[in-house]
Amino acid sequence: MAATGTDIESAHLRRALALAEEGRGRVSPNPLVGAVLTSPGGEVIGEGFHARVGELHAERAALADCRERGADPAGATMYLTLEPCAHTGRQPPCTDAILEAGIARVIYASEDPTEKASGRGPGVLRDGGVEVALATGAEAAAARLLNQPFRKHARTGRPLVTYKAAMTLDGRVAAPGGDSRWISSARSRQLVHRRRSQCDAIAVGIGTALADDPLLTARPGEATDATGSEPAASERSPVRVVFDSMARLPLDSALLASVDDGPVMVISSPEAPTRARDALTAARAEVVIAPGPDPPARLAAALGELGSRGLQDLLLEGGPTLAGSFFDADEIDSMMLFVAPVLLGAAGAPSPLEGRGASRIADGTRPLAVEHEPIGEDLLIKARLREW
Ligand SMILES: NC(=O)c1ccc[n+]([C@@H]2O[C@H](COP(=O)([O-])OP(=O)(O)OC[C@H]3O[C@@H](n4cnc5c(N)ncnc54)[C@H](OP(=O)(O)O)[C@@H]3O)[C@@H](O)[C@H]2O)c1
Numbered sequence: 001m002a003a004t005g006t007d008i009e010s011a012h013l014r015r016a017l018a019l020a021e022e023g024r025g026r027v028s029p030n031p032l033v034g035a036v037l038t039s040p041g042g043e044v045i046g047e048g049f050h051a052r053v054g055e056l057h058a059e060r061a062a063l064a065d066c067r068e069r070g071a072d073p074a075g076a077t078m079y080l081t082l083e084p085c086a087h088t089g090r091q092p093p094c095t096d097a098i099l100e101a102g103i104a105r106v107i108y109a110s111e112d113p114t115e116k117a118s119g120r121g122p123g124v125l126r127d128g129g130v131e132v133a134l135a136t137g138a139e140a141a142a143a144r145l146l147n148q149p150f151r152k153h154a155r156t157g158r159p160l161v162t163y164k165a166a167m168t169l170d171g172r173v174a175a176p177g178g179d180s181r182w183i184s185s186a187r188s189r190q191l192v193h194r195r196r197s198q199c200d201a202i203a204v205g206i207g208t209a210l211a212d213d214p215l216l217t218a219r220p221g222e223a224t225d226a227t228g229s230e231p232a233a234s235e236r237s238p239v240r241v242v243f244d245s246m247a248r249l250p251l252d253s254a255l256l257a258s259v260d261d262g263p264v265m266v267i268s269s270p271e272a273p274t275r276a277r278d279a280l281t282a283a284r285a286e287v288v289i290a291p292g293p294d295p296p297a298r299l300a301a302a303l304g305e306l307g308s309r310g311l312q313d314l315l316l317e318g319g320p321t322l323a324g325s326f327f328d329a330d331e332i333d334s335m336m337l338f339v340a341p342v343l344l345g346a347a348g349a350p351s352p353l354e355g356r357g358a359s360r361i362a363d364g365t366r367p368l369a370v371e372h373e374p375i376g377e378d379l380l381i382k383a384r385l386r387e388w
Contacts, residue, residue: 012036020033020146032150039075045072057085062078079109103130159311164318165318165335166182166184172349173318201240203240206243206245239264245269319350320352334383339381365385367383367384369383
């Protein structure tokens, strides 16, 4: 069967989505964007993506690629994963580049919900005589999923929260005494390090900080390196956040001992002793006081503080008490659950979410989508609870 115009458009948008992925972990607080340029005859004459914050946007990267190939962009169609911007940020407006190049048609797969964008770019292009269309269907859905942290942040001012936990086959994240190392395999932990290297911030509760004394840095080379050499450090340093109402984080903790490897933020309450807060500040942690009449209000205030610092993608690494609070406050957007082939069988061992929760199965939360994949001997279950 001959490919229809729609099939061809879908194929170019899928290619643009794949290109956009290339920037993952390097463009925040910008969105991931990919672009494909085709000639009036349908030949691909340019490709580009936003590779790094501060560098060319996908539109200009595709136009540069087109010119490098010696092709003429006049009359071309540009396929984009996101609507083009019409404002000046670290880069000039993409709409200027599209109009100057004489692009005839722009097909984009998702709208930009930020206040400064929100349809302005497509409007500017239409005023300039460009035919503009918003794609629908599978590519549009994929384009929205590509930028969930950016989209939630644009709409709410808060980061997207992905809760990651490792649990036993019988659903426990630690033994009754608190021991949890290691439930998941080295391969699963390596995958977590890669995910850490792509996020903006990693959060734990003070219970986990005290029990495990974690480092929480992104070390993508760790856990597979059989040579014994130093694990490769990530080029990004996510902010390491501890939810610690009373500012109890020990001054000799691994987190504070490694502030040179990445910032540490302590979310405390107004009730925390001033001396404890000052000691943490002296140890070069940033101490943020989350105000509010009750824990949910404080949690919302804390997430607002993270969002106001441009942090869009938060990896919540537990423990179960803090994660339960996030869940009760409706602040978990997606989950990564590593299920490991080990059984504890112990009453009193915590499960991934130790919150108030639901008292009837009928009132339980059903994710929008669930995927699973084997990671070595573990099973990774990814659940998406909401879409932005
Ligand atoms: N298997 C896994 O994936 C995994 C991951 C992480 C941890 N763990 C295990 O889990 C255990 C620790 O978990 P945990 O539940 O005891 O501690 P946690 O969830 O890490 O921390 C809980 C503490 O966080 C503080 N907090 C600050 N703001 C909060 C808020 N809005 N809601 C709730 N708590 C808030 C509270 O102490 P303050 O009021 O004093 O601030 C609370 O007691 C350890 O055994 C650890 O090894 C397992």
